[in-house]
Amino acid sequence: VKTIRVKTKPPYTVVIGEGALGKLPSVLRNVSPSKVVIVSSPRVRKHWGTELERVLRATRMPSYWIEVPDGEQHKTLRTVEAITRSMARAGADRRSVVIAFGGGVVGDMAGFAAATFMRGISLIQLPTTLLGQVDASVGGKTGVDLPEGKNLLGAFHQPKAVIVDLRFLSTLPSRQFRAGLFEVLKCGFIADRSLLGYCERHREEILRCEPDALLSIVSSALQVKAKIVAADERESGQRRILNFGHTIGHAIEAATRYRSLLHGEAVAWGIIAAAEIGANVGVTRPDHAERIVEAVMAFGPLPPVTAKPREVLSRMKADKKNVYGIPHFVLVPEVGSAKVVKGVDPRIVRAAVEGICQA
Numbered sequence: 001v002k003t004i005r006v007k008t009k010p011p012y013t014v015v016i017g018e019g020a021l022g023k024l025p026s027v028l029r030n031v032s033p034s035k036v037v038i039v040s041s042p043r044v045r046k047h048w049g050t051e052l053e054r055v056l057r058a059t060r061m062p063s064y065w066i067e068v069p070d071g072e073q074h075k076t077l078r079t080v081e082a083i084t085r086s087m088a089r090a091g092a093d094r095r096s097v098v099i100a101f102g103g104g105v106v107g108d109m110a111g112f113a114a115a116t117f118m119r120g121i122s123l124i125q126l127p128t129t130l131l132g133q134v135d136a137s138v139g140g141k142t143g144v145d146l147p148e149g150k151n152l153l154g155a156f157h158q159p160k161a162v163i164v165d166l167r168f169l170s171t172l173p174s175r176q177f178r179a180g181l182f183e184v185l186k187c188g189f190i191a192d193r194s195l196l197g198y199c200e201r202h203r204e205e206i207l208r209c210e211p212d213a214l215l216s217i218v219s220s221a222l223q224v225k226a227k228i229v230a231a232d233e234r235e236s237g238q239r240r241i242l243n244f245g246h247t248i249g250h251a252i253e254a255a256t257r258y259r260s261l262l263h264g265e266a267v268a269w270g271i272i273a274a275a276e277i278g279a280n281v282g283v284t285r286p287d288h289a290e291r292i293v294e295a296v297m298a299f300g301p302l303p304p305v306t307a308k309p310r311e312v313l314s315r316m317k318a319d320k321k322n323v324y325g326i327p328h329f330v331l332v333p334e335v336g337s338a339k340v341v342k343g344v345d346p347r348i349v350r351a352a353v354e355g356i357c358q359a
């Protein structure tokens with residue numbers, strides 16, 4: 001088991017390993033809650049609910065399950081209202097703790113419920129997908145979607161602790177697992193050359209989910225995220241580099257109506273396009289752009305982007321991360337480093353988007 005300290009204000013610990021769940025009792029003793037509220041989905045509860053209950057029973061703390069339906073389409077204020085009303089009926093109070101037990105969808109909603117219930121109560125993230133483990137559970141972003149756009153409503157609310165039990169990944173569908181790997185690779189591209197080298201050399205072990213390989217890549221990716229988040233809690237500067245591949249990735253998700261590609265897969269295409277853009281504006285070393293594209297492809301195949309380039313480009317203009325309507329691109333000069341670039345020639349962007357669209 002490895003631990004990483006996230007030095008936000010206040011700081012918290014991420015525990016990573018096979019069986020990290022065993023650390024939950026001591027985390028809970030520190031929080032000393034009046035009641036434990038577990039927010040989860042039916043699928044996660046089916047696979048791992050008994051295991052969590054066994055660990056909780058030993059603490060003798062009163063606990064209560066709230067199940068929310070699976071899927072991004074349920075990441076809404078309506079579901080958060082249902083969660084918080086259920087908490088109120090169960091007698092949750094200011095000293096209760098919410099455990100977010102599921103993928104990023106559950107994590108974002110349970111986190112938002114914890115951020116807002118009685119103006120904010122304690123939260124523990126217990127992520128069960130690779131994306132949740134390396135990305136969504138750390139950094140304090142919580143929230144829901146609106147019909148007008150993804151993640152438009154939310155709050156920053158740092159957890160008391162994050163427990164990353166790698167055993168949970170054993171029941172994850174392989175496509176979900178690979179989608180998470182692209183966020184791991186992203187961390188390598190922007191900030192950790194040795195993580196990238198490890199992924200290139202140990203592709204087989206990673207895809208077979210061998211414990212040593214998982215521990216290595218998940219803890220390295222979390223180290224990158226923890227460091228960047230602590231340096232820029234509210235995303236005013238450096239934290240934006242975590243959006244490498246996301247400007248175009250988000251536009252692809254929107255243009256394909258969130259149906260044919262998983263988030264990580266759309267980001268993978270976005271990374272390929274960003275490497276191409278970087279090389280063409282003279283920011284990314286050409287050999288490094290090639291290495292980025294090859295590393296992404298090695299963890300494919302990716303479903304095709306069945307949207308028109310025009311559609312993707314117009315979605316990009318509507319991105320909430322734009323400043324005065326001008327898209328900013330995160331580009332990688334050399335693997336292991338990143339910077340935010342504005343004023344990229346729209347023709348270069350269009351060519352890169354045309355290069356990845358297959359409609």
Ligand SMILES: NC(=O)c1ccc[n+]([C@@H]2O[C@H](COP(=O)([O-])OP(=O)(O)OC[C@H]3O[C@@H](n4cnc5c(N)ncnc54)[C@H](O)[C@@H]3O)[C@@H](O)[C@H]2O)c1
Nearest residue numbers: 043070103104105106128129131132135136141168171172
């Ligand atoms: N807050 C953040 O900083 C942040 C960062 C990245 C992504 N996100 C959000 O995360 C969400 C995506 O998260 P996701 O990719 O985890 O998707 P998800 O939460 O929808 O989970 C994917 C699927 O895997 C299932 N599942 C979860 N754990 C499982 C397990 N151990 N075994 C078997 N099946 C399991 C779920 O039931 C679901 O069907 C998006 O809403 C995105 O906006 C948030």
Ligand SMILES: [Zn+2]
Nearest residue numbers: 135183263267
């Ligand atoms: Zn992402």
